[in-house]
Amino acid sequence: MATRPPRLDDVAARAGVSAATVSRYLNSPEVVAAATGARIRQAIEETGYVPNMAAGTLASNRSRLIAALVPDIAQSIFNDTIEAMIDELASDRISVVLALTGADNHRLVPEINMALARRVDAIILTGIVSDDETRQRLRTAGITVIETWGLPEDPIDVAIGFSHRAAGEEMARFLRQRGYRRPHLVVPRSTRSERRAGGFIARWLHDGGPEPTRLDVNVPSHFGQGRLSYRALADLPERPDVVVCGSDWIAQGLIVEAQAAGMRVPDQLAVTGFGNLRLAGDMRPTITSVDVDGAHIAREVMRVLRARTAGTEVEKRIDVGFRVIARESA
Amino acid sequence: MATRPPRLDDVAARAGVSAATVSRYLNSPEVVAAATGARIRQAIEETGYVPNMAAGTLASNRSRLIAALVPDIAQSIFNDTIEAMIDELASDRISVVLALTGADNHRLVPEINMALARRVDAIILTGIVSDDETRQRLRTAGITVIETWGLPEDPIDVAIGFSHRAAGEEMARFLRQRGYRRPHLVVPRSTRSERRAGGFIARWLHDGGPEPTRLDVNVPSHFGQGRLSYRALADLPERPDVVVCGSDWIAQGLIVEAQAAGMRVPDQLAVTGFGNLRLAGDMRPTITSVDVDGAHIAREVMRVLRARTAGTEVEKRIDVGFRVIARESA
DNA sequence: CTGAAAGCGCTTACAG
DNA sequence: CTGAAAGCGCTTACAG
Numbered sequence: 001m002a003t004r005p006p007r008l009d010d011v012a013a014r015a016g017v018s019a020a021t022v023s024r025y026l027n028s029p030e031v032v033a034a035a036t037g038a039r040i041r042q043a044i045e046e047t048g049y050v051p052n053m054a055a056g057t058l059a060s061n062r063s064r065l066i067a068a069l070v071p072d073i074a075q076s077i078f079n080d081t082i083e084a085m086i087d088e089l090a091s092d093r094i095s096v097v098l099a100l101t102g103a104d105n106h107r108l109v110p111e112i113n114m115a116l117a118r119r120v121d122a123i124i125l126t127g128i129v130s131d132d133e134t135r136q137r138l139r140t141a142g143i144t145v146i147e148t149w150g151l152p153e154d155p156i157d158v159a160i161g162f163s164h165r166a167a168g169e170e171m172a173r174f175l176r177q178r179g180y181r182r183p184h185l186v187v188p189r190s191t192r193s194e195r196r197a198g199g200f201i202a203r204w205l206h207d208g209g210p211e212p213t214r215l216d217v218n219v220p221s222h223f224g225q226g227r228l229s230y231r232a233l234a235d236l237p238e239r240p241d242v243v244v245c246g247s248d249w250i251a252q253g254l255i256v257e258a259q260a261a262g263m264r265v266p267d268q269l270a271v272t273g274f275g276n277l278r279l280a281g282d283m284r285p286t287i288t289s290v291d292v293d294g295a296h297i298a299r300e301v302m303r304v305l306r307a308r309t310a311g312t313e314v315e316k317r318i319d320v321g322f323r324v325i326a327r328e329s330a
Numbered sequence: 331m332a333t334r335p336p337r338l339d340d341v342a343a344r345a346g347v348s349a350a351t352v353s354r355y356l357n358s359p360e361v362v363a364a365a366t367g368a369r370i371r372q373a374i375e376e377t378g379y380v381p382n383m384a385a386g387t388l389a390s391n392r393s394r395l396i397a398a399l400v401p402d403i404a405q406s407i408f409n410d411t412i413e414a415m416i417d418e419l420a421s422d423r424i425s426v427v428l429a430l431t432g433a434d435n436h437r438l439v440p441e442i443n444m445a446l447a448r449r450v451d452a453i454i455l456t457g458i459v460s461d462d463e464t465r466q467r468l469r470t471a472g473i474t475v476i477e478t479w480g481l482p483e484d485p486i487d488v489a490i491g492f493s494h495r496a497a498g499e500e501m502a503r504f505l506r507q508r509g510y511r512r513p514h515l516v517v518p519r520s521t522r523s524e525r526r527a528g529g530f531i532a533r534w535l536h537d538g539g540p541e542p543t544r545l546d547v548n549v550p551s552h553f554g555q556g557r558l559s560y561r562a563l564a565d566l567p568e569r570p571d572v573v574v575c576g577s578d579w580i581a582q583g584l585i586v587e588a589q590a591a592g593m594r595v596p597d598q599l600a601v602t603g604f605g606n607l608r609l610a611g612d613m614r615p616t617i618t619s620v621d622v623d624g625a626h627i628a629r630e631v632m633r634v635l636r637a638r639t640a641g642t643e644v645e646k647r648i649d650v651g652f653r654v655i656a657r658e659s660a
Numbered sequence: 661c662t663g664a665a666a667g668c669g670c671t672t673a674c675a676g
Numbered sequence: 677c678t679g680a681a682a683g684c685g686c687t688t689a690c691a692g
Contacts, residue, residue: 073413074410099425117381278552
């Protein structure tokens with residue numbers, strides 16, 4: 001006979017307390033007397049009680065669920081951040097619904113609606129929401145919206161990231177200091193990549209360098225594009241001495257193709273990446289990249305969520321910075 | 331003034347029908363008269379109604395949420411499958427909670443509890459659950475449990491995958507036919523990798539080949555291990571002519587290191603991978619690998635979920651097969 | 661094809 | 677520190 005699964009009542013009856021007290025014990029153990037808590041713990045054990053969070057969500061209007069909206073996870077530069085975030089949140093018993101917004105974000109609006117329907121405690125965005133109506137919708141949804149990686153002037157709600165323009169500028173400074181003369185940029189067609197490229201070029205010209213050449217590539221960027229980007233160098237009037245790639249994937253592919261063509265990296269051609277994925281440090285030569293601290297972002301996300309739960313104020317823009325990691329490739 | 335967000339009632343009142351009818355329209359539009367449906371649609375539009383799925387879940391005992399438990403996503407061989415699954419499920423308005431079970435699956439039990447508390451419609455496992463108590467717990471939870479990638483004799487509930495042993499055997503046959511003589515295996519310390527290695531060795535010996543050499547490496551496997559694995563070849567009594575790697579990441583790292591050492595791949599040393607990640611086709615040389623059709627697995631997951639919703643029977647073991655993809659590296 | 665009403669299993673303000 | 681009770685917003689069996 002299939003006996004009904006235990007509810008809060010059942011645990012309460014067994015422990016000789018009211019359902020309210022069991023609920024309190026589960027959510028704020030410190031407000032329940034120690035002896036009572038012990039009895040409840042035992043009753044939970046004996047009954048094999050598993051809480052029904054759907055009921056909890058309905059009653060408390062808190063789902064302990066957050067939605068992370070990302071373009072993809074196959075070869076994503078955000079994976080480290082997402083992973084760190086899921087880990088960090090798990091310690092607070094918060095789960096992450098992963099939603100894929102796809103190429104050119106075409107699934108963004110339906111996934112936002114789904115997140116709202118699930119009454120998630122927060123929506124984490126890794127991409128940029130450029131549509132004004134959607135931005136407005138998110139603003140008025142009465143929900144925490146965290147934009148990560150970027151650091152827009154006017155966040156929807158809270159932004160945790162860094163200035164992509166500054167990252168581009170910093171890379172220009174770094175390469176110039178290393179003595180490179182003719183940079184070539186491989187730029188994924190995304191707002192942030194463009195911003196980094198913009199920063200790079202502005203700084204490079206400002207420091208008296210010649211106008212860098214550039215190649216724009218489709219997103220999502222991947223290893224294969226690096227190979228193609230290397231071949232495209234042949235079309236340039238003059239060979240660059242360093243290629244600044246929009247992602248570590250591209251950098252890795254470009255290095256592989258360059259080496260296959262007999263080029264020595266970095267002696268004959270230097271290369272830089274972006275994102276500091278694990279492979280950047282593992283590659284041969286190791287890849288000079290820009291590190292974004294995913295774990296730091298994750299911790300800040302936690303802090304914002306806790307502040308919101310507690311009802312305290314948080315900054316609208318949280319700068320976690322970036323670091324150029326000098327390695328062998330440039 | 332903060333006006334209360336619209337509920338089902340509000341839509342119903344506006345459309346001049348009962349809440350029950352609106353609910354039916356939302357969940358099974360075909361049972362509602364067309365004219366009524368049109369009025370409801372308009373009322374939803376006008377009120378800006380967003381359903382509360384927590385309430386829906388509580389009432390219907392169906393969450394439209396499934397939990398995917400994976401070891402990690404940073405450099406995971408499952409990412410393609412996960413991505414395909416999320417995409418596929420989104421079309422049925424089912425969301426995926428991604429839970430990370432971590433190294434040696436140490437977070438498996440708490441994440442299973444979390445999934446049960448959320449009343450997910452199914453739990454998808456990519457790893458192997460070896461603990462008997464946990465297996466039993468999942469069996470009696472009255473929930474759909476789908477084990478993917480593997481194809482155990484006795485699934486917890488439903489398994490969608492392929493025989494890793496057969497994949498190993500097939501690779502042995504393939505390499506033997508290509509004329510290789512001295513294979514060396516790089517084997518991640520995971521049950522499935524071991525099984526593939528076992529299949530490879532059995533078949534290789536059966537066909538009269540010499541005992542392959544082997545190196546065991548820690549999981550999760552990654553690019554850097556491939557480089558180290560190449561260097562470890564120096565310790566072997568005799569140089570292998572082909573290295574069979576437990577993942578494409580390892581294969582790629584090994585190729586990079588071999589090339590850096592001046593070896594020509596595949597002329598002097600052939601290499602195979604596993605998983606057929608995108609990079610396998612993009613690498614130079616392109617990497618011979620074993621393809622696992624993530625989209626196929628995703629479709630089968632959908633089919634199982636639909637069957638369960640409909641109450642119809644499904645097979646306990648669904649074999650989606652695998653394919654050796656012959657490329658340049660071996 | 662549609663409605664009235666019960667019920668899903670929690671949380672929490674209020675009172676003690 | 678604890679309990680009684682109302683309420684969260686849906687779904688669905690039943691009746692028509």
